[in-house]
Amino acid sequence: MPELPEVETLKVSLEKELLQKTIVNVDIRRPKLRYLLDHDLKSKIIGARILGLYRRAKYLLLELDNSHTVVIHLGMTGRATGQAENYHLQKHDHVALYLSGARKLVFNDARRFGMIYCLPSDNLMQHKIFASSGPEPLEEDFSAEYLLKKLKNKKVPIKTALMQNEIVVGVGNIYASESLFLAKINPLKLANSLSVDETNRLVEAVKKVLWQAIKAGGTTLKDFVDGDNKPGYFKQKLLVYDREGKACIACDSGSIAKLRQAGRSTFYCDICQK
Numbered sequence: 298m299p300e301l302p303e304v305e306t307l308k309v310s311l312e313k314e315l316l317q318k319t320i321v322n323v324d325i326r327r328p329k330l331r332y333l334l335d336h337d338l339k340s341k342i343i344g345a346r347i348l349g350l351y352r353r354a355k356y357l358l359l360e361l362d363n364s365h366t367v368v369i370h371l372g373m374t375g376r377a378t379g380q381a382e383n384y385h386l387q388k389h390d391h392v393a394l395y396l397s398g399a400r401k402l403v404f405n406d407a408r409r410f411g412m413i414y415c416l417p418s419d420n421l422m423q424h425k426i427f428a429s430s431g432p433e434p435l436e437e438d439f440s441a442e443y444l445l446k447k448l449k450n451k452k453v454p455i456k457t458a459l460m461q462n463e464i465v466v467g468v469g470n471i472y473a474s475e476s477l478f479l480a481k482i483n484p485l486k487l488a489n490s491l492s493v494d495e496t497n498r499l500v501e502a503v504k505k506v507l508w509q510a511i512k513a514g515g516t517t518l519k520d521f522v523d524g525d526n527k528p529g530y531f532k533q534k535l536l537v538y539d540r541e542g543k544a545c546i547a548c549d550s551g552s553i554a555k556l557r558q559a560g561r562s563t564f565y566c567d568i569c570q571k
C-alpha cells in the first residue's frame with residue numbers, strides 16, 4: 298500500500314500537471330471504488346481551478362478555487378497519472394479529470410480499494426478522515442518527547458504502535474521495519490517499555506528512512522508509480538524488508554528473520570535487534 302514517501306513523490310511529480318489548471322470535464326467510468334463516489338462530484342469540481350497540491354498522511358489533496366478540496370487515497374493499487382488529452386482510457390481507469398492545457402489526470406485502481414472525495418476546504422482537517430490523525434513524522438511535532446508520551450500506556454509491540462495513525466501518520470509496513478532496524482529495536486518490544494535513548498533513536502531513524510525513500514521516489518514492490526508513470530527506487534536500498542534469510546548488512550553473523558504482526562510481515566535482524 299502506498300505510504301507517505303509514495304504519496305509525497307506523487308504530489309511533487311503532479312505539481313507541474315495540476316497547478317493552476319482548470320477542471321473542464323470529469324469522466325466517471327465506475328461510480329463505486331472503495332465507497333460510492335459523491336453523486337454530485339462532477340458539479341462540485343467542473344469549472345474549478347486547482348490552486349494547491351498537498352499531502353496529509355497518505356492522502357493527496359487538490360485545493361480548488363471554489364472552497365472545495367479533492368482528496369485522493371490510492372488504496373493498495375491506485376495510480377494517479379498525468380496523461381495527454383488524446384490518451385485512451387484503459388481497463389481500471391475509473392475516473393479521469395480533463396484539464397485545461399490538453400491534459401488529463403487519470404485515476405487507475407485495479408483492486409478498487411482507493412477513493413476520491415470532494416470535501417469543503419474550510420474544515421477539512423476536522424473531517425473524520427483526518428480528525429484523529431497524529432503528526433506528520435517529518436515535522437518537528439514528531440519528537441522523542443512526544444513519542445514517549447504517546448507510548449506510555451501502549452501495551453502493544455512497537456512495530457504495531459508505529460503504524461497507528463493516531464500516533465504518527467504515514468509510517469507504513471516497509472518503513473516501520475526499516476526504521477526499527479536502524480534504531481536497533483526489536484519489533485516485538487512493548488511500546489511502553491522503550492527507553493528515552495531508544496525513543497530518540499527511533500524518531501531519528503523514522504525521519505532518516507522516510508527522507509531517503511522520498512529522495513528515491515518511494516518504494517515500488519509491484520504497483521506504485523508516480524504522476525509521470527515512473528516507479529520508485531527505494532526497493533534497491535531496503536536493509537531488512539523482504540530480505541528473509543539473507544545476511545544482515547550491519548553485522549557479521551545475523552540473518553534477516555520474518556514474522557507476522559497484526560496481519561503484516563515484519564523483517565528484522567535476529568542479532569542487531571535482540
